[in-house]
Amino acid sequence: MTHSYKHKKTTLAYILVSCILYVWFAYFTARTDALQVVLLYGILFVLGYYILKAFGFYISNSLGKGYRVLALVSVLFRILLLFAIPNLSQDFYRFIWDGQMLLEGFNPYLYKPDNVILWNTSISSAQELYDGMGKLSASHFTNYPPLNQLCFVLGNLFPGKTILTSVIGMRLIIIAADIGTLYFGKKILEVLKLPSNRIFWYILNPFIIIELTGNLHFEGVMIFFLVWSLYLLHKGYWKWAAVIYACSISVKLIPLMFLPLFFGWFLSTSSRTTLSTSSRTTNSTSLSNQKNSQRKWISYAESKGLFAFAGITKLIVFYTIVGITLIVFFLPFFSIEFVDNYSKTVALWFNNFEFNASIYYILRAIGYSLTGYNEIGFIGKILPVIPVLFILGFSFLKTNNSIPKLSNSFLLVLTIYLFFSTTVHPWYIASLVILCVFTNYRYPLIWSAVIILSYLSYLGIGTADKAENLWIIALEYTIVFLVFTWEVILKKRLPIL
Structure with missing residues (x-):
């Protein structure tokens, strides 16, 4: 009993010290404070490890008490950063700028901030946003996909119409996305019969908390849609998975590179689906006849390439749904000038x-x-x-x-x-x-x-x-x-x- 009490006190101390350090990092640390940045970051990682270790036993119990506590702690750490201006990245100035451009009725893909600042003053805090984003961002067209732009708009709709209120609005979106990742990530781990506490390697990771929630990077929203899509795919809802996967791409383009990797998935799942259908159609026969029937059907299907044909057909439909969904997202911004600007801006990252x-x-x-x-x-x-x-x-x-x-x-x-x-x-x-x-x-x-x-x-x-x-x-x-x-x-x- 005494050991358990001391264990709880120690764990609570880890959590409280982490809270203090997150506040210190977010509100009282500049990225030029090199030593402070590294020390706080490193200590938060050590504390995060010990928090996970302390709850390791309780996460696996049937009541899930430890899991719920860790979930609340991970949300608490994020809420503590809610009112902080990002201190390690200036990208959020461009996010707010793009969102306000849309609210003013302008297509952000067609205008550089360098040009807009000369003829438009209706954007709230325009000069501060322009100065904050830096010359590199201001001299290029935006490269953020449509669903990401929607997040910028929603963030700017948060009451107050200041840079801080826009930051709060966007931060709430990212926090909500992380909660969604926690939910679907846990579900995937459960259906795979893997330890559900693994999801906290992501959710409670100081890097994720600081970079995504703290510095307002929308990889967290992209990841939410990606994990949701994988869950739907595992459950067999592959058409809905395609729609959600397109949402992930429409936040960040990175998931585009994964599309060819679905080839093996659809070929193998088509085989399993066909076998399952064959099994259901022979339930009325004897076990021996059922096995013989399945062997004949498998042999016939393999000889005719039916599994491969069915898989490739599903794969094409999957890609088509992804493509159509992306077109729907990009359509409101579409023009020849948009295509030219966007392709050149993306190419800049490589060249x-x-x-x-x-x-x-x-x-x-x-x-x-x-x-x-x-x-x-x-x-x-x-x-x-x-x-x-x-x-x-x-x-x-x-x-x-x-x-x-x-x-x-x-x-x-x-x-x-x-x-x-x-x-x-x-x-x-x-x-x-x-x-x-x-x-x-x-x-x-x-x-x-x-x-x-x-x-x-x-x-x-x-x-x-x-x-x-x-x-x-x-x-x-x-x-x-x-x-x-x-x-x-x-x-x-x-x-x-």
């Missing part, structure tokens, strides 16, 4: 921008030594080819016939994509964190802990003019690559079947 890269920086250094100047224009066109080859290989050579296997393919494909990207902002790895929940791989959790080092390099620690410190980036990726190599190559850990 012009560079931040916190890994393999690209090595190739860039080689390019400098050979030619004497930055070869991003050439390297940026070549690097995407490698992830494409991996996507094709995982689509046609792997049997993605279960949620863990499909998640495993999603995880590895996205990892390879990020390894070969020219730009890897911290919030990009949020998708890796949620996907690893459904597999045996844990390297995304390590990456989420060391990703804070990218902010130090951005601050220019030990360099002039706030240039990236390549030694800090090298440290980050050395840790990530070592864990990745151990888990994926040396230990050969497979996804849970």
